[in-house]
Amino acid sequence: LQNVDSDKLTNVTDRELFRVMGVISNVVVKPSKRDNRKWAMFNLSTPKENFSMSMFADAYEKYAHLVINNNVVTVHGQVMNKNGDVRMNVMEVINASETLQSYVEKTLVIFNNGETIDQSLKWLRRVLNDSYGDTQMEIGLRLEDGNVLRAEIASSLRYHPTSKLLAAIMKHPLVIEVRYAVKDMPVLDTTRRYYPSA
Numbered sequence: 001l002q003n004v005d006s007d008k009l010t011n012v013t014d015r016e017l018f019r020v021m022g023v024i025s026n027v028v029v030k031p032s033k034r035d036n037r038k039w040a041m042f043n044l045s046t047p048k049e050n051f052s053m054s055m056f057a058d059a060y061e062k063y064a065h066l067v068i069n070n071n072v073v074t075v076h077g078q079v080m081n082k083n084g085d086v087r088m089n090v091m092e093v094i095n096a097s098e099t100l101q102s103y104v105e106k107t108l109v110i111f112n113n114g115e116t117i118d119q120s121l122k123w124l125r126r127v128l129n130d131s132y133g134d135t136q137m138e139i140g141l142r143l144e145d146g147n148v149l150r151a152e153i154a155s156s157l158r159y160h161p162t163s164k165l166l167a168a169i170m171k172h173p174l175v176i177e178v179r180y181a182v183k184d185m186p187v188l189d190t191t192r193r194y195y196p197s198a
Helices: 006-011 057-066 098-103 117-129 163-171
Strands: 016-031 040-043 050-056 070-084 085-094 104-112 132-142 148-152 175-182
Touching: 040 057, 050 057, 070 098, 085 098, 098 104, 098 117, 098 163, 098 175, 117 132, 117 163, 163 175
Parallel strands: 050 085, 104 132
Antiparallel strands: 016 040, 016 070, 040 050, 070 085, 104 175, 132 148
């Protein structure tokens, strides 16, 4: 659920849209010097990297209730690249559960092809039976040569993705990876430049 890397931001085109899902930390809220409206700065951490974000008054007023330390969210916005001075401007914030339900179209769960794979697949079926929904799932088996044999699960086992369910799947001892196919990013209002007025 991420389309940008922190170590490649200087190569991103000005006003290019980004999406990152992660954990919020180090929230700092300040009044702007121009009109005293509140805006925020915060970090957003993924399992692999950390991003510094800015969120100005219009967006902060709308999403302040989600900009809380330790909250898991997806943020959409623009990379503002002014001659190498790069800022990530957040324009939309979505909580984790809504992200999974709104943007994940298909999930691929890859298992190691171990001795207990039959039991593992039966366990997955029981889990999916309790979480019926609209999201498609595929199963992958990692073979000895490293290739992955993929198979689509019957449509009757489409499921409703939640962070709790996916966390349980990822913790299974034979699951080695979970991949997502996601919808395109929403259209955002990019008609103004979102630099701080502080």
